[in-house]
Amino acid sequence: MPPASDDQERTPPSPDTAFATLGDETRMEILQTLGEAEESLSFSELHTRVSVRDSGRFNYHLDKLVGHFVRRSDDGYDLARAGERVIEAVLSGVVTDRPTVEPTRIDQSCQYCGAPIAVEYREERISVLCTGCAGTYGRRDDESEYGHIGSLYLPPAGVENRDPAELYSAGRTWGGLATMATASGVCPRCSAPIEESIEICDEHEGDDVCGACGSRYAVGVAFRCTNCIYERSGLVGVRFLTNTDLLALLTGHGINPITPESHSRIGTAFAYDEEVLSVEPFEARLTFTVDGDSLTLTVDDDLAVIDVTRDRNDRTQDRSNGDGG
Ligand SMILES: [Zn+2]
Ligand SMILES: [Zn+2]
Ligand SMILES: [Zn+2]
Structure with missing residues (x-):
């Protein structure tokens, strides 16, 4: 030796x-x-x-x-x-494997229309698809029977020995943790700081998927790592996945955002109402509702929460300024 x-x-x-x-x-x-x-x-x-x-x-x-x-x-x-x-x-399979799973229905329902959802896997990404409506981001093309609800990231090793329902759950956990890191300003790939920018559709229309921006929501956020090539974009509401008031609303109704039991429960929580109060500087009100209890976060240009209002089924309380009632 x-x-x-x-x-x-x-x-x-x-x-x-x-x-x-x-x-x-x-x-x-x-x-x-x-x-x-x-x-x-x-x-x-x-x-x-x-x-x-x-x-x-x-x-x-x-x-x-x-x-x-x-x-x-x-x-x-x-x-x-x-x-x-x-x-x-x-x-993890990211270097060598390229498994795919064709769209397969699972026993979960769409948060927008209640129709069954399907999952598809390719390129390290689970697409969550609606069999009934246009989802969050519309249909891939006019002929597609599926609306795109959202994506969950999962390395190829996560596909092994899992049926499509288990694949969906694993994606919720893996993708949810990555989203929490990203939303907290830490790159889930390399740990360097994340930069974020707000993207607003100025021609936004309708209660359904908008023709101009291709999303149900006018406000999106783009995330970019300052060190590696990691980039993601998503709905502004998802940016608040680590907000403690939102976590309290979710967990208060038995929803664990990292291991949700049902798609429609976590989906409904994130089928939030969006109200843009000002474009320049940006200010918006996001209202998340679960079982009739709602939480409104008012957020500013830095995506800081500047006001929190919780409306419960039975009573109303305003935690931000103490004068609610
Ligand atoms: Zn649907
Ligand atoms: Zn739009
Ligand atoms: Zn990075």
Whole structure:
């Protein structure tokens, strides 16, 4: 076994060098073997488990990984954090797999029209579709029988061993957590700060999907990571998924936004009423209603909540200025 050296302190490789290092079957096999091992492996244990027999060649490839991707200690070899992240990415399926699921009805109903919903999976995305109405964003084309309600992100590994209903639930959890991070200003991919911008349709019409912007809602938000390429856009209401008053409304009615039991329950909560009070500077009132209890958040140009009003079934209370009643 070669002696341990101080190569673990080397400066991190450039992206080019890092990818070049990984562009070899033997090296990926070494990383995968270390990832599967329960404990540190000695040079000879690792060599036995990897298919390359020539020990000079094996040592050459291992040496390329030691430092940034593989850690060498007195106990043997382990994955370093970067090596773990590479293997996690491979096992999540995002690097190699492209599963698809054709639109399939599940036993859940649309929050807008009550018709059954269907789920479709492709390109790491679950599309939640309505079989009855145009959903939130309309039909894909005139012939489509499905209206697009929304999307939930899920890596390919999430499709394995799950039926479409389970796929939907997993997407709610995975996608919901990513949305919560995004709405909190933290990139769910790389953790860097997120920038957000408000998008308002100035020709918005109708109670249904608007012909001008293609959405049921006039106000959307675009999110962009300041470090990586992560970008998402969504309804402004979803931006408040981590607002404690909204969480209180949801959980007070037994709705867990991360593991909702039914699509229509969480969907109804997010089928909110939107009232744009001012475009420049932006100010809007968003009213979320569950079982007759409603919560109105007034939000400003920075998407800060400047007023909170809760209207309950039985009584009204205004928490923001204390003079409600
Ligand atoms: Zn519908
Ligand atoms: Zn519009
Ligand atoms: Zn990022």
